[in-house]
Amino acid sequence: MAKRTKVAEKDVVASHRGVKSLSEAKAWMAARGITEIECQVPDLAGVARGKIMPASKFFSSPVMNLPLSVFFQTISGEYPDYEGLVDSVIADSDLVLEPDFATLSAVPWAQDPTAQVIHDAFHRDGRPVEVAPRQVLKHVLSLYANRGWKPVVAPEIEFYLVEPNTDPDYPLKPPVGRSGRPEIGRQSYSIQAVNEFDALFEDIYAYSEAQGLEIDTLIHEDGAAQMEINLRHGEPLALADQVFLFKRTIREAALLHKIYATFMAKPIANEPGSAMHIHQSVVSVATGENIFSDKDGDPTPEFFSFIAGHQKYLPAVMCILAPYVNSYRRLTRDSMAPINVQWGYDNRTAGLRVPPSSPEARRVENRVPSSDANPYLVIAASLACGYLGMVEGLRATDPLERDAKDLDFELPRGLLEAVAAFQQSEEMADVLGHRFVANYSAVKQAEFETFMRVISPWEREYLLLNV
Known part of the structure; x- marks a missing residue:
């Protein structure tokens, strides 16, 4: 049997339900010795896209940027023709991804103390990204x-x-x-x-x-x-x-x-x-x-x-x-x-x-x-x-x-x-x-x-x- 990563008793009580703000998230992660955080956004296939960063970097700038194309990627990693779908000028421009701290939780299988948080996608002018699955459900x-x-x-x-x-x-x-x-x-x-x-x-x-x-x-x-x-x-x-x-x-x-x-x-x-x-x-x-x-x-x-x-x-x-x-x-x-x-x-x-x-x-x-x-x-x-x-x-x-x-x-x-x-x-x-x-x-x-x-x-x- 493969060696298993056991969940420590103190980590089991890792409820994220009370976390509502950046300051509360910082305290939550500090109490668990979190050193890294996975910043995730679900794409059209339900695949987690995003970035992994040190916790210190996340707290210095919790907003993440990813290109709009992340919501156009097929399951095989290719892209359809953008023509007629988006303005060619913004086809691969960066989106603003903001964390929903209510989704903050541990990544219990990680080797180092790691947390994860799901993000919502917005255009730079503050509008929700209409093609982001989480925003579709919210609508x-x-x-x-x-x-x-x-x-x-x-x-x-x-x-x-x-x-x-x-x-x-x-x-x-x-x-x-x-x-x-x-x-x-x-x-x-x-x-x-x-x-x-x-x-x-x-x-x-x-x-x-x-x-x-x-x-x-x-x-x-x-x-x-x-x-x-x-x-x-x-x-x-x-x-x-x-x-x-x-x-x-x-x-x-x-x-x-x-x-x-x-x-x-x-x-x-x-x-x-x-x-x-x-x-x-x-x-x-x-x-x-x-x-x-x-x-x-x-x-x-x-x-x-x-x-x-x-x-x-x-x-x-x-x-x-x-x-x-x-x-x-x-x-x-x-x-x-x-x-x-x-x-x-x-x-x-x-x-x-x-x-x-x-x-x-x-x-x-x-x-x-x-x-x-x-x-x-x-x-x-x-x-x-x-x-x-x-x-x-x-x-x-x-x-x-x-x-x-x-x-x-x-x-x-x-x-x-x-x-x-x-x-x-x-x-x-x-x-x-x-x-x-x-x-x-x-x-x-x-x-x-x-x-x-x-x-x-x-x-x-x-x-x-x-x-």
Whole structure:
């Protein structure tokens, strides 16, 4: 077993929740002997971009600069054509990145005492950067606030543990656990299968606690060495921050045990895909009560309109919920993933599920997003669907009481089809921002062109000598 970086007892109590200012951050880091700080900003893919600097330098100038191009970079490290997207004069000008001290936390796997803080992106004149994922989510939340509403979300993130794979031409395989054997058959909800990686999960829990990440439950999912971790419900921006940090935490902990953790939507053929389910409810700012339930505990018109908004607009935001070519391999009729926008009470075959709950906890689970998606954008897009449904007073279909897999596809089947639907939705552009839609679409189209340069094993297998 690889040598693990243990979390000291004093470091576990590393809650960042009380930090609100530069002076408080300085005291927080001094108390923990922090010498370095990672200044992060999530890009369109949810990758942490930024700079690492000595703590002393950070406190002398906590504002960071990065070029605008950081929000145009594809997952392969390339860039789309800027023409028509931004003014050519400012295409690669520096942005102002300001720390959100509420996100300050430890980096428990670092060799030296290190902290991390997530930044927000602004133009030099003080305007939020419209294409920055964190700012997109903030804008959607402001629309809710203007109506006197406050969304509450709870993400569920699925991922696979796999053997290290340094050659992309070879398929991924489940890792060897403490028994010395990999999983062969599927072990849904198996405690023993989770126990195979006890040491790894101990580190994940310790690292999460050190960062203030609140894990609710850990289960073994349907696939071989496929796991799911659920986070506690809360404010959407805070939960998006947690998912952003949590993905890196799992990958770092796995690497210490010579295992890869992957959030690919469909990493292994003939195994289920990995999802990021989003549970959503909305409370009244004035009363603090769930607007999906009335005083008698019955569902409200807002509840059904929230569902209807997803039914109408989920196809328009599929390129956010399923952002890569691989994502659409998960969305097939013979998989556990949804293929349409039907809804039902406790119906896991539908794209929208209403879990059993008390009236106070009435919520809608969006089961469409894949775990490879950017958490800020997924939550923003899903809440945007519900917002439009309520504002437009849409009416949901009747709840489905049968298997939704037998019904027709109602979602885009591929990335280019999804991007086209995204570009054609004026309503969604009004909510998420026209500039963001143009920028995000250009990046996705550029990523598709990169994919088209690769010849797959299927093509060599069936076309090489047969056509």
